[in-house]
Amino acid sequence: MAKFVKAKNCSACPYRSYSLSKLKEKDVDLIQNSCLIVMFKRGENICKQGTEVTHALYLAKGSVKLYIEGKNKNLILKIINERKYIGLQSLFGGGIYNYTVTALEDVQVCMINANIILDLAKKNAEYLFELTKTLSDSTNFVYKKIFDINQKQLRGRLADVLLYFSEEIYKNSIFELKLNRRELAEFSAMSMENAVRILAEYRKDGIIELDGRKFTIKQPDILRKIGELG
């Protein structure tokens, strides 16, 4: 298991959640007292599909993938970046994770006893409202994903994913992807071979440049067109 330390000063933490601003000092202390900061290395599981939800998981630092494990292939639903809660719908919903979350690099995760967060949420509407907003946004994102999978074909899906990384995640036309080819494929809902093949097509057509995991988006408008056409 990964290393961990006790949280010392959540209020002053540079990675603290915005939602903490909605809590009174004593409630932040309540969280802090229960909070363990756990360090995970790339590839380590932060939570596992099929297991019980015992803690609220807050990603303080780093990025992780949230994916559904299947028999032969996985489907990455989203990449979660620092200063975001992981899997609020499992905390408020079922009680069993129906997905696995794995570190894409070395990350710090704050683990807080689930009941402490749930109790605070039941008492503090402003705090819960913040959490519900992010939960809703996340649900909307997944709806969009489902749409893409169902309506678009390979080229359109991959184009969308590349634009997503460039514009939403790295906010740069040049970026060093944290995913390997298999993960990029699992995020685009296709086989790894086809992801590689289509990347090669885009490179030959001068739409992107490639150097391992370093991507350069040369013609975002063409990608956008491909994504729109499906």
Added chain:
Amino acid sequence: MAKFVKAKNCSACPYRSYSLSKLKEKDVDLIQNSCLIVMFKRGENICKQGTEVTHALYLAKGSVKLYIEGKNKNLILKIINERKYIGLQSLFGGGIYNYTVTALEDVQVCMINANIILDLAKKNAEYLFELTKTLSDSTNFVYKKIFDINQKQLRGRLADVLLYFSEEIYKNSIFELKLNRRELAEFSAMSMENAVRILAEYRKDGIIELDGRKFTIKQPDILRKIGELG
């Protein structure tokens, strides 16, 4: 547009939401004063993909389909039954519907000004907690759906859908489906022709009996096996 009447007595309404029990009387009155009960006929849209969220939508009576509209085909994500909110993630999230909701039969929908619900939610944690729970359950359901679409093939998906209707919705091995063949296909993420074909297979194999929209599940265990194998 559909007929509507003003709400008269939400507290005593047989179709009232459980979440109302978390509100004070004056807050129920607030909702009631803003609430219009709108009657939709089968096929009428209750909300439309791409439009702005102006009201909270509560399905008092009847059942509706929530689906993503694509260029050529639609994907029904879920069937919502009476006494459930419709699309809370749009209320708390984006502000634009990224799906359309259409009546499957004659339905009654309570429309309440979005800000009234949002303001109540910001002030009343217990109330919001109820809403967040149902929102989370709904998100989990959609996650399961995405998994099915991505991992299973036609026969497995249709088997799952038939079991879902039998066991979750109608709670009976005999049921009269509210969906036509096209809608059944759109809920199972396949073409209408293939849905019909596979139904015929299942009928020939004695797994189900069919008479128009009247379904009889003869061998649920076989369906379960097919669903598990994919």
Added chain:
DNA sequence: TTAAAACATTGTTGTATATCAATATTTTAC
């Protein structure tokens, strides 16, 4: 009551995509 429209069914064909296979390249570990 009949025409028209919507819905349902079955067979055929084409294609997008996964899978298999072989090889190349990079990373890891001792």
Added chain:
DNA sequence: GTAAAATATTGATATACAACAATGTTTTAA
């Protein structure tokens, strides 16, 4: 620094599925 393992790439093959087409059946409407 080399072997081994993981990752990436490219080509060939197989197939699940959508799309097309033709016909039958039920519902709607005048």
